[in-house]
Structures are given as C-alpha cells and as structure tokens.
Amino acid sequence: MAITGKPLGATAGATTFAKGGNAVDAACAMLGAVCTMWDVLSWGGETQALIYNPNTGKVIAINAMGYAPTGATPEFFREKDMNYPPEFGPLAATTPGTPGGLMTMLAEYGTMSLAEVLAPAMEMAKGYPIEAQAANSIEAQKRRIKEWPYSKKVFLPHLGEEREAPYPGEVFVQEDLYQTLFKLVETEKQALADGKSRKEAIYAAYERFYKGDIAKEIVRGTREQGGLFTEQDLANWKVKIEEPLSINYKGIDVYKLQEWTQGPALLQSLNILENFDLKSMGYNSANYINTVYQAMSLAFSDRDFYYGDPDFGPKSPMKGLLSKAYAKERAKLITENNDPKIGPGDPYPFQGESNPFINLLKSRNDVLAYDRPELPIQGLDDPFLEHFLKGTTTIQAADEEGWVVSITPSGGWIPAVIAGNTGVGLSQRMQSFVLDEKLNPFNVLEPNKRPRVTLTPSMALKDGKPFLSFAVQGGDTQDQDLLQMFLNIVEFDMTVQEAAEAANIHSYQMQSSFGAHEIKPGSITLNTEVPSWVRNNLKKRGYKMDFQNRTSGPLNAIWFDWKHGTFWGGSSNHGEDYGIAW
Incomplete structure (x- = not known):
C-alpha cells in the first residue's frame, strides 16, 4: 500500500512495489517524486x-x-x-x-x-x-x-x-x-x-x-x-536514527518522534484524555469538543514552553511531561467553560526535580504574541490561518513482509x-525558532541546533503488532487532526476511511510555529455540519467559532486488519492525497 499527497507520487510508490521493492523503497520513491x-x-x-x-518488532525514528x-x-x-x-x-x-x-x-x-x-x-x-x-x-x-x-x-x-x-x-x-x-x-x-x-x-x-x-x-x-x-x-x-517516544493508551502503544517535533503533544493529550469517558460523551458533542479542546490546550502550552532539540541544553523534562501522574493533575484543570489563560504546567516534580525556569513561566505572557479579537478568525484567507496551516505532505507505506513507514x-x-x-x-x-528564552528556553536559536518543528508522523502498535500508521499535513493543526483520527477509530469504532473524513475541530489556543507566532485563545474552527445546539452550547462556554466545509485535514493512514490479514487505507477528501494498494 502506497499513499501520499498526490496521485503521481502514489504511482511512484506503487511502481516501486511492482518492481519488487519493500515499503521503505516505495516510501523513498514517493518522497523523491513529491x-x-x-x-x-x-x-x-x-x-x-x-x-x-x-525483523526486530521495534519502531525506529528518523531525524x-x-x-x-x-x-x-x-x-x-x-x-x-x-x-x-x-x-x-x-x-x-x-x-x-x-x-x-x-x-x-x-x-x-x-x-x-x-x-x-x-x-x-x-x-x-x-x-x-x-x-x-x-x-x-x-x-x-x-x-x-x-x-x-x-x-x-x-x-x-x-x-x-x-x-x-x-x-x-x-x-x-x-x-x-x-x-x-x-x-x-x-x-x-x-x-x-x-x-x-x-x-x-x-x-x-x-x-x-x-x-x-x-x-x-x-x-x-x-x-x-x-x-x-x-x-x-x-x-x-548528520541524519540521526533515534528511539521514538511512546505512551500506552488503553492497551495501544502510540509512537511519536522526540521533542524536537511537536509529536509528544499528542502523547500528552492522550494521557490527559484517558481520565475521561469520551465515548459516553458522544462524537463531537459539546462536552466532547470542550474536553478535547482543553486537553489540547494543556498539552500544546507545554509544547510551546518545554520542547526543543534534545542535543542542546537545557534538557526538556520529557519524563515528567509524559507521566500519567502529571497528566492526571493537568486533567483536573479542564472545566465546563474554556479557560483562555491555560498555560504551561510544571512537570519537574513528576520526575523528582525542581523547575529551573519557574520565573520564566511567570513572565512568559508578557512576550507572547497574543491577539484577542472580538470576532473569530475569518476563514482560509485569514493571514493568521495561512501561517498556522503551513503546508507539508505525508507518506504512508506498508508491505507483506511487515515493514511500515510513516x-x-x-x-x-x-x-x-x-x-x-x-x-x-x-x-x-x-x-x-524563538529568539527570547521567555517564550521557550529549550528552543532558542543557536548554530547547528534543530528548530522545534510541527512535523509529526505517527504510528501505533497493539499486542506488539502494527495497529495504525498515520500522518497529516497542516502546520500546528497536525497533532490536533491526528489525535482526533486516533480517537475516532479507538473510541468511536470508525473505519480508517471514515476517520480520515470525519469532522475535526481546530484550536488556535496555542502559539503558532510560523510567522509572528500568534496565539488566539478561545478560537475554534468547526465543521459547517455541526448542529446549532452544539454551536450555542460552545458559545456559552466562551468559544469564538468559525466554520469550514472540510475540517479533517489531509489525513492519510493505514489500519492493520490482523483478523483477515489485510491493510485498510484511508485518505481524506480534504485535498489531492491519494493511495494505491495491491
């Protein structure tokens, strides 16, 4: 199975498979083509x-x-x-x-x-x-x-x-x-x-x-x-071959790249949401949207302050950030109404240390590029959205030998x-990068340092075998879409194609990784099909809403059907992404 952002790119992967290549060969051919x-x-x-x-049963990270x-x-x-x-x-x-x-x-x-x-x-x-x-x-x-x-x-x-x-x-x-x-x-x-x-x-x-x-x-x-x-x-x-980070969500091991990406924010979000009965709330109910939105706000505020290149000091407190105990404490901050002032937490006690940046946390809001508009963002031609959704592409490949690439x-x-x-x-x-340590002491620009990026492929294993390989383009919305796709499959029993096309929400209550690095607390994009009673409920909770016809993001994924020994591919109807399987 070969999936990527353009039909011609997917064709490059499919023809590579036809010539006897494995999933890595096909992924490299698609990468060159796109x-x-x-x-x-x-x-x-x-x-x-x-x-x-x-051959090893392990997930490898390529930096x-x-x-x-x-x-x-x-x-x-x-x-x-x-x-x-x-x-x-x-x-x-x-x-x-x-x-x-x-x-x-x-x-x-x-x-x-x-x-x-x-x-x-x-x-x-x-x-x-x-x-x-x-x-x-x-x-x-x-x-x-x-x-x-x-x-x-x-x-x-x-x-x-x-x-x-x-x-x-x-x-x-x-x-x-x-x-x-x-x-x-x-x-x-x-x-x-x-x-x-x-x-x-x-x-x-x-x-x-x-x-x-x-x-x-x-x-x-x-x-x-x-x-x-x-x-x-x-x-x-040099290219680095790394150990990925992972957490377990209800028996499923979810893997992301290290904290030089935003990937751990998805892991943090899952840890927080594990404390709630999401299924009983109902897919995209007002309670569900409010809970997921605030969980993301908590995780992404930590991303904005604590993530950076692990090869440079200071060392990000990832043990504390990914601990279940820290997530449980953060989950207590989720309330009936949205809190636009949600900020980074203090994960250091959860790894037995004291926070050396506690004073920076207190002064952080003074230098944030806050924009609290009276009106919500105005759609895809809004310059803020253009920055927030900066483009990328994705590549997914899997073969009969068991190689999987995201x-x-x-x-x-x-x-x-x-x-x-x-x-x-x-x-x-x-x-x-940032130039002011008050924004993020872990991501201050230095020569030969990697910036903290939005790019974030995902993979999940269940019972030690591939369960889901998934990725999406879209700047700071990537781990938002990936989180919701994963929950759509795990909590709401959607097929991978249904999950790829399902209506997601997008939050802007996090610092943009592009342009002027703005933040818009309480702003949310909803699908136009969200019913009026959900909209009214969210408005009472303090959300500033805008609406789009397609809100899935260009999600691409492969789900592994071990009962039948087959792959299920999913590619959303958001853009020109395309998959070919044999």
Whole structure:
C-alpha cells in the first residue's frame, strides 16, 4: 500500500512495489517524486519518519531535520529588527535534510538501489505536466520569486508575459535538479563498479551531496543570495536514527518522534484524555469538543514552553511531561467553560526535580504574541490561518513482509529560494525558532541546533503488532487532526476511511510555529455540519467559532486488519492525497 499527497507520487510508490521493492523503497520513491513536484516541499527541506521493522518488532525514528547555519544567532536577527527568523528567503533556511534522510532510510532499511528509487523523480525532473495547484501557487508568489535569481530561472519560464509561471498542464522542466539527482546516481554506480556494497554505494552518494561538488554549489548559491551556510555546516550535519517516544493508551502503544517535533503533544493529550469517558460523551458533542479542546490546550502550552532539540541544553523534562501522574493533575484543570489563560504546567516534580525556569513561566505572557479579537478568525484567507496551516505532505507505506513507514516531509515550499544551479529549494524552517528564552528556553536559536518543528508522523502498535500508521499535513493543526483520527477509530469504532473524513475541530489556543507566532485563545474552527445546539452550547462556554466545509485535514493512514490479514487505507477528501494498494 502506497499513499501520499498526490496521485503521481502514489504511482511512484506503487511502481516501486511492482518492481519488487519493500515499503521503505516505495516510501523513498514517493518522497523523491513529491519533492520534485513541489508538493508543498522541495529537495532542500526536511524529512521525519517512523519505521516499523518486522525483523526486530521495534519502531525506529528518523531525524533528517536540518539545523541552523553558522552565524545564525538571536543577536544576528535582532540587529535586523526581527522578533523571529524570517518566513522566507535565504535567512529562513536550515541545512537540507531530505536528501540525507532518503538515502539513510534506503541504505539502512531498503532493498533497492538509489537509481531505482530516484527513477520516477528523475523522469519528472526532465519534464512532467505540472498540476494547477503548484502552477497557480508559483504565479501567485512570483513577486517574491523574482527576488532570487535561481528561483526565477526555474519557476518563471514565461518571464515578461502576463502569466510568468507555467500554465497548468504545461510540461515543467527542472534540468538543474535532474543534473543533481543524476550526480547522486552516477556516484552510486561508480561505487558499485568499484566493488562497494549497495549500502556503501548509497552512502557514497550521500557524501557527494553533503561534502562534494553538490554541497559546494549549494553553499555558493545560498551565500550569493544572502544566506549563511558554510561548507562545514553541510559536512558536519548528520541524519540521526533515534528511539521514538511512546505512551500506552488503553492497551495501544502510540509512537511519536522526540521533542524536537511537536509529536509528544499528542502523547500528552492522550494521557490527559484517558481520565475521561469520551465515548459516553458522544462524537463531537459539546462536552466532547470542550474536553478535547482543553486537553489540547494543556498539552500544546507545554509544547510551546518545554520542547526543543534534545542535543542542546537545557534538557526538556520529557519524563515528567509524559507521566500519567502529571497528566492526571493537568486533567483536573479542564472545566465546563474554556479557560483562555491555560498555560504551561510544571512537570519537574513528576520526575523528582525542581523547575529551573519557574520565573520564566511567570513572565512568559508578557512576550507572547497574543491577539484577542472580538470576532473569530475569518476563514482560509485569514493571514493568521495561512501561517498556522503551513503546508507539508505525508507518506504512508506498508508491505507483506511487515515493514511500515510513516513520513511527514516538508520545507522548501513555494516560494522557495533555490540554491544556485542545483535545482534544490531551501527550507523555511528557521522561523520555528524563538529568539527570547521567555517564550521557550529549550528552543532558542543557536548554530547547528534543530528548530522545534510541527512535523509529526505517527504510528501505533497493539499486542506488539502494527495497529495504525498515520500522518497529516497542516502546520500546528497536525497533532490536533491526528489525535482526533486516533480517537475516532479507538473510541468511536470508525473505519480508517471514515476517520480520515470525519469532522475535526481546530484550536488556535496555542502559539503558532510560523510567522509572528500568534496565539488566539478561545478560537475554534468547526465543521459547517455541526448542529446549532452544539454551536450555542460552545458559545456559552466562551468559544469564538468559525466554520469550514472540510475540517479533517489531509489525513492519510493505514489500519492493520490482523483478523483477515489485510491493510485498510484511508485518505481524506480534504485535498489531492491519494493511495494505491495491491
């Protein structure tokens, strides 16, 4: 089974399966394809994955998040009168992570060559009929694209005409990107000819990207446009294979990436909600929505203050944050009416320590970008929502041997700075750092540090076997949608497709990870089908509501039917996400 954000991407995964690849091979082929299609990401972005290894029965975490370059400090950006690193441009870029993530997954857990899994992406780079979504996004962003010479060269083939972007359906050619991918495949081929193993040959290509001529051109092209990358930054960066974090919810083990992502917030939310009889409340009743909303507020306020790169000090108090006892105390704060002042808790006593940041907690609200509007947010054209829902894509794959892959890759979305003559669009993830420790002492910008990101694949095991593999795009709403999808299946007996399309709620009572990092306490998006009596009840509880026709988010998932020995795939009706199974 192969599922991702675009039908062409899913086709790349399906054809890889047809050639004998496993789920990791198929996932890598899909990743290469969607990066080439600019499906809200590019080759210079970042990749995060969970992989279930049937040979060990363990879930593996892949950390292919780039880090901040040399010279990227709070002082550097404050001198430019910035409260956060910028949303766009060369100064928004972390080092490229996706190429390293793809090659590491393939080398360690795949079966095919790099040439085989990159074949769909390379064919598309030579030219494919561009989709309307990407083509129109380029046209809409062309003013900013023109600021960067290499982006202008790639994105605007009709420069000077009324429409300067490609037309929908026009064959879109990316020759520079093709040459970059060809160099990787060429390096692998030479290594194999020299007697290297499959794994060694893939890592030879990895070395060329991060230490060879490709790296030199990425650095040259980025610095020419005002970026900070050095060759040493790329050479020193490494993909990390990590232990995921997990909790048990009613007999199901749920896995997320470590606290350099927002993933543990879903685990915290489940721990809190385990203290309530959600099923008896009824799906999307006023009581259920109020309880889930406040549980998320409690978990995400902890995310906003305590999460950050675990390779840097201070060390996040994850033992306390994920403890059942801490969750029980937090659950006591959920009331009949929404509390817009819910803030971070103190998890340190729950791991036998004293909180060294208690004074920062008290002063935190003074520097938050609070926005308490009289009216709710006004729909998808609201600039706040545009930031909050920043795009990504997802990849899900599973095979008959038992390999399962869940990926949430992102970064380098349109409008992206392209790094010289490589065709590689750079990430915009620097904006997820903070410059003021009062906001989050664990996520203050430092060179070679990874920002705390929204990207958050998910996996769940039951009785030691895969139960659900799931992911969604959508910035800060990702773990909100994933939480509700999981509850839809576990508490309300929905099929995976019903759960993917079911009406979710979205909360904005958490700090946005993008732009000006705003927060809108009490604001909530509901589905237009929510009945009037639920709306009226929530209004009395203090919620500021807006409504959308589709509120599932582009959820993709695989549910494992062990009774019949089959996979059930789910892909929501929110966007163009698509799955192919055999």
